[in-house]
Amino acid sequence: MALSPSKSHLLLTNIALGSLAQSPNPTPVSSLQESTVLRQRLSMLEIANQALFELLQEKLSVSQDEVLNKMEIIRKRIEEEKVVCPKCRRLMSASRETCSYCGSLLHPDQPEDHWRP
Numbered sequence: 410m411a412l413s414p415s416k417s418h419l420l421l422t423n424i425a426l427g428s429l430a431q432s433p434n435p436t437p438v439s440s441l442q443e444s445t446v447l448r449q450r451l452s453m454l455e456i457a458n459q460a461l462f463e464l465l466q467e468k469l470s471v472s473q474d475e476v477l478n479k480m481e482i483i484r485k486r487i488e489e490e491k492v493v494c495p496k497c498r499r500l501m502s503a504s505r506e507t508c509s510y511c512g513s514l515l516h517p518d519q520p521e522d523h524w525r526p
Contacts, residue, residue, distance in 0.1 A: 492516070 447499075465471040490503035496513035505515055 463477060464474075465476065487502045487504070491500050492503045492515050494501055494508040494511060494513055494515060495501070495507060495517070497511040499508065499510050501508055501515055503515075507513065508515055
């Protein structure tokens with residue numbers, strides 16, 4: 410059974426964040442705590458990416474060159490359109506609904522269902 414793009418994104422986000430997902434009322438954290446959490450999240454993303462790549466190789470015979478070529482295409486596409494987060498002022502891909510850093514809506518003028526598949 411194939412997952413829709415939005416469900417697969419949610420699954421990967423949950424895998425990456427694991428028990429590190431932010432609570433609705435986060436407590437202030439130090440820079441050291443934040444960097445530790447970010448390292449843990451990065452480690453989980455590395456594992457998820459490796460697992461997905463190995464599945465692509467095993468199930469669909471996708472080569473490393475094909476993955477690298479696709480990554481380059483996506484990188485160029487993401488770099489084309491950027492928006493500034495209204496809250497934290499970081500540069501984000503215009504295709505994102507929320508800021509990767511602070512979670513704020515990047516396009517508050519867009520209707521909520523605009524982002525639903």
